Amino acid sequence: MSCQLRFLQYNECSILVEWPAIIDENMLQDILRFKNIIKNNCAKENIEVITAYNSILIVYSYTIDNINSVFLSLRALYESQNNEQLIDSRIFKIPVCYDAELRC
Numbered sequence: 001m002s003c004q005l006r007f008l009q010y011n012e013c014s015i016l017v018e019w020p021a022i023i024d025e026n027m028l029q030d031i032l033r034f035k036n037i038i039k040n041n042c043a044k045e046n047i048e049v050i051t052a053y054n055s056i057l058i059v060y061s062y063t064i065d066n067i068n069s070v071f072l073s074l075r076a077l078y079e080s081q082n083n084e085q086l087i088d089s090r091i092f093k094i095p096v097c098y099d100a101e102l103r104c
Helices: 025-041 067-083
Strands: 006-011 014-018 047-051 055-060
Touching: 006 067, 014 067, 025 047, 025 055, 025 067
Parallel strands: none
Antiparallel strands: 006 014, 014 055, 047 055
């Protein structure tokens, strides 16, 4: 899946990448794939990658001097991910008891 992304400078040290504000399983997989690509390709840089439902915040440990260059690099990374595998996911089932005797 390839989406129309928005790249925004969040502050002097971070970039926000936004996907369309829709609920879609394929879009979630796309976001998680891109997060892994960023982490794998930017391992030498000291960055933190934070995901939300339709965005990724990339926080650098330094001030970004040439924002357009970083935008172009991220866009190229995103466009190169077409052959990446799906992210393995797990569903956790946590038992819950609502018995009246056990309530506080």
